[in-house]
Amino acid sequence: MSFSLHRFVGIAYKELIQLQRDRLTLGMIILIPLAEVFLFGYAINSEPKHLPTVVVMSDPGPAARAYVEALRVSGYFDIKGTVDEREAEALLDRGDVQFVVTLPINFHRDLVRGLRPTIILEADATDPMTVGSALAVQSGLRSSSSLLRDMPASTPDGTPPPFDVRVLRHYNPEIISAYNIVPGLLGVILTMTMALMTGLAMTRERERGTFENLLSTPATPFEVMTGKIVPYIGIGLVQVTLILLAARYAFEVPIVGSLLLLYGVVLLFIATTLSLGMTISSVARNQLQAMQITFFYFLPSILLSGFVFPFRGMPEWAQDVGSLLPLTHFLVLVRGILLKGAGPALLWPHIWPLFAFMAVVLLIGLKTYRRTLD
Amino acid sequence: MVTAPAITVSGLSKHFSGKAAVNAIDLTIHHGEIYGFLGPNGSGKTTFIRMLCGLLTPDGGSGSCLGHDLVREARQIKRKVGYMTQRFSLWDDLTVRENLDFVGRLYGVRQRRDAVTNTLRSYGLADRAEHLAATLSGGWKQRLALAACLLHRPQLLLLDEPTAGVDPTARREFWEELHRLSTEGVTVLVSTHYMDEAERCHRLAYLADGHLIVHGSADDIIQTAGVTTWVIQGATAVHRAAFAQTPGVTELASFGNALHVTGRDAGCLATHVPSQARALGLDARLAEPSLEDAFVYLMRRHAQRPPT
Incomplete structure (x- = not known):
């Protein structure tokens, strides 16, 4: 048992030198904690406010306007405008709005007559966390002072005007988190495994020296890339099927929409993620770097896509970053198909971004693929 | 019919971060020739070979390989060339057969299954066909690598130190195979550190610091060097110092019980070496200078050249 300070210092110094030369690791060491602090500190807001809301105003009277104003003032509802019933349903289906407030015909008159009219508040409850606090806030709204002041027929003793609010939770009426999480896992697991496996596929060749052999053959970059992507598509489809079976039979997640469409969307997502993996492996010098870059991509994918935290709960800049990530769109697509039964036309706004992402990434990949050892 | 040479390059250069790895090399290699590439590590042999098969793009000069332009037609060249890398570069986690396949x-390759089976048989790999490449010994790996780069019947073989770490018997068999291929018209460019292998080549080139120092047949090179070698029998390390002082001696090399004393001035050596040997009670005998003696002299002369 002997410990040499010289050897110890020597080794530590060597490690430092190596670390200083490994810019990527150094970058990761700094960027990952920073990213986490920023994401958790600013972006992730488990009490989402300013949720997009539209109003179906069947009675444009002062009482109805006072109620809508009270919702707005609460800070939880961002009133996007007034639409008709059909458009409201479409907006909710597409996920463009979180809430639809319907004020019944003759709301003002019935209120004055003491007939307890009912306001209907429809919520997209796909992700229960998003709507939870907003719904809690609105139930306390009736006793808010601004509402009491503006309502026409406050009872003489100052008690709240007699009207009801009925909350309808769409898509996930029982507020079961698994409905939200399990489809989300589909995307997360695919992102992780697909990007990583292909990311390693090419760098492994380079590391083992077999890449030189591959390069000396007539195989073209496109052949090599696609040849390496295709086997993983099969693996991805197997993963998806396993998760779907678990979702259906273990968590009893309803599968409302078309399975064919679901698999179509899954294929697109797999292709997108694999293209990313191939590009990572063209850029990275070795397997370790490929792994690091994959994690660097994976982290924001999980945090900013709406998987872990409600998408609408994030500030706008974080939502903008999230919109660039394929997982964000994939989550909307999968939840839309599984829980809402949405069709292709409705989902198109989230399908084309995947195509766009794939095209950009493949282009970078083919550009950076090293045809020679230069 | 006069055929075009298999390889012609002129002024071929390649720089890495400003330093010339290959410096303006002119070279012609004929069809069916076994051409040896010698030179110390880092002399540019591998870089040169990689430029020939399109793995590196030359940044100066021009050349053609099997009638195709080196830069513009790298793809056509790759189809006709078999390249054996310095390091074993087949897939460790595939079996011998899977690698060839x-x-x-x-x-x-047409009728691939038959071609693979024939190759396995003719290279004696049939018994190991289902072994993982990783489990093969050095000699077998080399045999597999050669089989793999011959599978598509290339017209040109580029072999980068193919026999490093291979035992003498396997090396001998390997060279017999190269000569057989050569008689079939396959051109072979092979880099090596072994002098016995260099002597098996039709022609040779010696590289140092990216420069082509000398080229020609082994005899040509010995002629060019113009050195004279005396062999002193029974000389030991004790006697080295005495010969190092002898006028005209530029190189000393020990071979078992003998000391090789080499220099360029034959007359000067003839006057001083035998008398020095007699003074020490040893016997000196004039010998044919070896290829190694020539190379060592040429290397030294290159190192001492005035800076350009």
Whole structure:
């Protein structure tokens, strides 16, 4: 048992030198904690406010306007405008709005007559966390002072005007988190495994020296890339099927929409993620770097896509970053198909971004693929 | 019919971060020739070979390989060339057969299954066909690598130190195979550190610091060096110092019980070396200078050249 300070210092110094030369690791060491602090500190807001809301105003009277104003003032509802019933349903289906407030015909008159009219508040409850606090806030709204002041027929003793609010939770009426999480896992697991496996596929060749052999053959970059992507598509489809079976039979997640469409969307997502993996492996010098870059991509994918935290709960800049990530769109697509039964036309706004992402990434990949050892 | 040479390059250069790895090399290699590449590590042999098969793009000069332009037609060249890398570069986690099969697919070999089976048989790999490449010994790996780069019947073989770490018997068999291929018209460019292998080549080139120092047949090179070698029998390390002082001696090399004393001035050596040997009670005998003696002299002369 002997410990040499010289050897110890020597080794530590060597490690430092190596670390200083490994810019990527150094970058990761700094960027990952920073990213986490920023994401958790600013972006992730488990009490989402300013949720997009539209109003179906069947009675444009002062009482109805006072109620809508009270919702707005609460800070939880961002009133996007007034639409008709059909458009409201479409907006909710597409996920463009979180809430639809319907004020019944003759709301003002019935209120004055003491007939307890009912306001209907429809919520997209796909992700229960998003709507939870907003719904809690609105139930306390009736006793808010601004509402009491503006309502026409406050009872003489100052008690709240007699009207009801009925909350309808769409898509996930029982507020079961698994409905939200399990489809989300589909995307997360695919992102992780697909990007990583292909990311390693090419760098492994380079590391083992077999890449030189591959390069000396007539195989073209496109052949090599696609040849390496295709086997993983099969693996991805197997993963998806396993998760779907678990979702259906273990968590009893309803599968409302078309399975064919679901698999179509899954294929697109797999292709997108694999293209990313191939590009990572063209850029990275070795397997370790490929792994690091994959994690660097994976982290924001999980945090900013709406998987872990409600998408609408994030500030706008974080939502903008999230919109660039394929997982964000994939989550909307999968939840839309599984829980809402949405069709292709409705989902198109989230399908084309995947195509766009794939095209950009493949282009970078083919550009950076090293045809020679230069 | 006069055929064009298999390889012609002129002024071929390649720089890495400003330093010339290959410096303006002119070279012609004929069809069916076994051409040896010698030179210390880092002299540019591998870089040169990689430029020939399109793995590196030359940044100066021009050349053609099997009638195709080196820069513009790298793809056509790759189809006709078999390249054996310095380090074993087949897939460790594939079996011998799977490796050959995969390479066959990459080159679009016709009747691939038969070709693979024939190759396995003719290279004695049949017994090991189902072994993982990783489990093969050095000699077998080399044999597999050669089989893999011959599967598509290339017209040119580029072999980068193919026999490093291979035992003498396997090396001998390997060279017999190269000569057989050569008689079939296959051109072979092979880099090596072994002098016995250099002597088996039709022609040789010696590289140092990216410069082509000398080229020609082994005899030509010994002629060019113009050195004279005396062999002193029974000389030991004790006697080295005495000969190092002897006028005209530029190189000393020990071989078992003998000391090789080499210099360029034959007359000067003839006057001083035998008398020095007699003074020490040893016997000196004039010998044919070896290729190694010539190379060592040429290397030294290159190192001492005035800076350009």
